[in-house]
Amino acid sequence: MDLLSDVIAAMRTGRAHYARSERHAPWAVRHRPFAGAGFHLVLEGRSWLIPPDGAPIELRAGDVAFLPHGSAHSVAGDPAVLVADLPSSPLAEPHQDNRPGGAGAGSRTVMLCGAYLMDRARPHPLLGEFPEFVHLPARLGRHSSLRGATELLATELAQPRLGSDALLPALLDALLLYVMRAWLDERPRHDATTGWTAALHDPAVHAALQGIHAAPHRPWTVQELGAVAGLSRAAFARRFTTLVGQPPLSYLTWWRMTFAARLLRASDAPLKTVANRIGYTSEFAFSTAFKREHGLTPSAYRRQTTSADLDTTDADRRVTESGGRMRSQH
Incomplete structure (x- = not known):
């Protein structure tokens, strides 16, 4: 199993929003904090x-x-531009140039800004290890896949063609994964002696995590997971707990409930089917465990997330009808 893809899929709760903007100096924009991850691509x-x-x-x-x-931040054509008194806007929302002065006839900047909605109530520990801001310069010979994804995005946005509506959401998802992969590659391994970054580079713990993610329905024991890792039960339990931050079976339960939430958001499968997918033969036992983790029954959670998704879709429709330049994609 691809653990990085699982991290993203588990936390994503909605569409990726993006907006292409063209501005002429002087300009500045303030962005308020939001429940998700975002990016700016020049x-x-x-x-x-x-x-x-x-x-x-x-x-x-x-x-x-x-x-x-x-995180809250500002973007400007010049760091000397004062942004303290500017109104703030959500990342990737359409907006006009905010020009503190001048006619705005200076140098041109074209950017793509985007936001991925995330479930901050259950943040994945890997994302928690990232700093507030990650800067990935366009250096020749580094991160060629990331460079390729950005070039494809730029081309599709500048010259939309048949199929662009299907390509753009896939490219936005690819960009997110390439950015996270690039940061993990850039980070020296000796900087991470504990935590998920270290766990991903530890063959034994990585193997156990792959086993859990590949088969969350399996009635794992610590001894079985230790065998997958190639360690004794006691040695594996210590190593896993040190790196991941919780004991193996606690993480198994956490992942099962996280995976169940993802299934409830993304499908209309019966609760019994969802329960079986994560290793519960009793729908009642699954509902009890789910409520303990999420504070809601599975049915209530599904209704709440479906309602929120419909509200977002309606807001996107209003933006489109009003001529806004923001796009949202599944």
Whole structure:
């Protein structure tokens, strides 16, 4: 099983929103915090990402700035532009140039900004290890797959053709995975002695995690997982707990309930089917365990998430009808 893909699929709760913008200096935009992960991709020109605290980050053409925690920030054509008094907007929402002064006839910047909605009530520990802002410069010979995805995105946005509506959501999902993969590749392994990054690089723990993710329905024991890892029961339990942050069977339960939530959001499968997929033969036992983890019964959780999805779809329709440039894709 691909653990990184599972992390993303487990946390994603809605569509990826994106907006392509073209601005002429001077300009600046403030973005408020949001429940998700976001990105800025500079297609042409340059801009500056300005954190609430810390030094501005210069973004040149081809650079990607990743915001894994949806942190508040500003983006400007010049770090000297004052943004404190500007109104804030959600990331990837259509907006006009916010020009503190001047006619806005300066250098041009073209950007693609996007946001992925995430379930912050059950954050995956891997995402928690990312810093507030990740800057991936467009360096020759590095992260060729990420560069390829950004170029394909830029082409589809600049010259939409038949099939673009199907390609764009796939490319946005690919961009997210390539960004996370690039950061994991950039991070020195010796920097992570515990946590999920270290677990992914530990052959024994990685093998056990793959087993859990591949077969969450299986009635795993610590001894069986230790055998998959090639370690004794006691040695495996210590190693897994140290790296992952919780004992093996606690993580198994966490993943089962996370996977169940994903199934409830993404399908209309009967509760008995969902229960069987994660290893529960009793629908009642599954409902009890699910409510203990999520605070809602599976039926109530499904109704709540379906209602939220419908509200988002209706909001997207209103934006489209009003001529907005924001797009949302499944």
